[in-house]
Amino acid sequence: MSKGWPLWEIFVRSENGLAHKHVGSLHAADAEMAVQNARDLYTRRNEGVSIWVVKSSDIVATDPSQSDELFAPSEDKAYRHATFYHVPEGVKNL
Amino acid sequence: MYTSISDGIVEGQGDDREAAFNERLDRGVKVEPSDWMPEAYRKTLVRQISQHAHSEIVGMLPEGNWITRAPSLLRKLILLAKVQDEAGHGLYLYSAAETLGTSRDLMVDALLTGKAKYSSIFNYPTLTWADVGAIGWLVDGAAIINQIPITRCSYGPYARAMVRICKEESFHQRQGFDVMWKLAHGTPEQKAMAQDALDRWWWPSVMMFGPPDSQSPHNAQSLRWKIKLFTNDELRQKFIDQTVPQAEQLGLKIPDAGLRWNEETGHYEIGPIDWDEFYRVIKGDGPCNRERLQTRIDAWEDGAWVREAADAYARKHAKTESAA
Numbered sequence: 001m002s003k004g005w006p007l008w009e010i011f012v013r014s015e016n017g018l019a020h021k022h023v024g025s026l027h028a029a030d031a032e033m034a035v036q037n038a039r040d041l042y043t044r045r046n047e048g049v050s051i052w053v054v055k056s057s058d059i060v061a062t063d064p065s066q067s068d069e070l071f072a073p074s075e076d077k078a079y080r081h082a083t084f085y086h087v088p089e090g091v092k093n094l
Numbered sequence: 095m096y097t098s099i100s101d102g103i104v105e106g107q108g109d110d111r112e113a114a115f116n117e118r119l120d121r122g123v124k125v126e127p128s129d130w131m132p133e134a135y136r137k138t139l140v141r142q143i144s145q146h147a148h149s150e151i152v153g154m155l156p157e158g159n160w161i162t163r164a165p166s167l168l169r170k171l172i173l174l175a176k177v178q179d180e181a182g183h184g185l186y187l188y189s190a191a192e193t194l195g196t197s198r199d200l201m202v203d204a205l206l207t208g209k210a211k212y213s214s215i216f217n218y219p220t221l222t223w224a225d226v227g228a229i230g231w232l233v234d235g236a237a238i239i240n241q242i243p244i245t246r247c248s249y250g251p252y253a254r255a256m257v258r259i260c261k262e263e264s265f266h267q268r269q270g271f272d273v274m275w276k277l278a279h280g281t282p283e284q285k286a287m288a289q290d291a292l293d294r295w296w297w298p299s300v301m302m303f304g305p306p307d308s309q310s311p312h313n314a315q316s317l318r319w320k321i322k323l324f325t326n327d328e329l330r331q332k333f334i335d336q337t338v339p340q341a342e343q344l345g346l347k348i349p350d351a352g353l354r355w356n357e358e359t360g361h362y363e364i365g366p367i368d369w370d371e372f373y374r375v376i377k378g379d380g381p382c383n384r385e386r387l388q389t390r391i392d393a394w395e396d397g398a399w400v401r402e403a404a405d406a407y408a409r410k411h412a413k414t415e416s417a418a
Contacts, residue, residue, distance in 0.1 A: 030408035
């Protein structure tokens with residue numbers, strides 16, 4: 001068995017004006033082949049106008065075991081949301 | 095603290111985590127690759143997703159048989175596009191399985207050594223052009239019914255892969271029905287060819303949903319984990335109810351003397367399924383098992399030099415770039 005080609009994460013911009021979005025991954029020997037394979041695999045039906053490829057091993061992510069500390073605090077800061085504030089009767093354009 | 099998306103495999107730490115996992119499933123929270131999950135959940139998914147991927151890959155072979163013999167240039171283009179889609183489906187699914195910590199090479203090895211299973215339907219031969227129609231209509235039709243609920247399954251990468259797959263499958267089913275329709279409305283010989291294909295593909299298609307619920311070892315746990323949302327028999331019934339009227343519209347006859355409409359339940363009932371045949375084919379003794387596997391082995395071995403050349407090229411260029 002071969003050692004296998006590295007894994008790449010694929011991001012596709014579906015149309016100008018929208019951000020690139022993660023669509024999946026694939027194996028390729030190098031970046032150029034990753035782009036070519038991504039074109040064949042993820043954009044056979046007008047799914048996109050631009051492709052990014054990133055080596056999976058180059059992506060740095062938050063640690064899921066720390067999700068609570070990282071993301072829960074935003075829930076107890078309700079005052080950061082517009083809906084926290086009472087709009088008095090009759091006040092407009094607020 | 096930070097981590098990488100490819101090494102999120104965390105060992106289990108007892109019942110607390112499992113209880114929390116189940117509670118999240120009950121709330122409809124999806125599981126993502128770096129989340130903690132029970133080992134058995136991971137194993138079940140690896141088995142199911144990789145077998146699903148193998149089925150897509152082996153599934154290219156019966157139809158590939160007709161690419162060079164398609165009756166028109168348009169039919170050839172359509173069939174090429176469909177077979178290319180199947181390769182794509184296999185690749186989406188292999189990638190989804192890899193997020194669980196297995197490797198592509200391990201999965202390919204399991205397929206080529208016969209350790210891994212794939213859908214038994216692809217061990218039947220495609221004898222005539224009508225078989226291409228019957229596969230699209232029946233086999234892809236059954237696959238859609240199987241796969242649509244999986245777009246809502248609990249494992250994120252599997253569900254997302256399935257959304258893409260389902261979008262493409264409806265093209266597959268319609269082109270198959272279109273082939274059957276043209277044949278069924280053609281010369282008497284063409285209609286007979288369509289009927290012959292239905293006769294041979296009907297029962298294997300009905301069996302695609304797997305053994306009856308009473309004999310399905312993985313049903314209950316998979317339902318609990320929301321890997322499966324309906325049982326084999328529920329999905330099979332849906333397929334039958336949907337397909338019998340289509341056969342009538344084609345003017346073709348379902349090869350089942352026991353088939354009847356049940357006014358009370360509002361469902362069709364079918365005659366007994368030959369499960370011996372199903373298990374015989376699964377265990378390797380279908381009409382084309384050996385040929386299918388050998389074709390995959392040859393493709394893998396004949397392509398080895400291409401993989402090695404691409405590897406060598408990538409290494410050479412990486413060296414030049416780092417030196418520059």
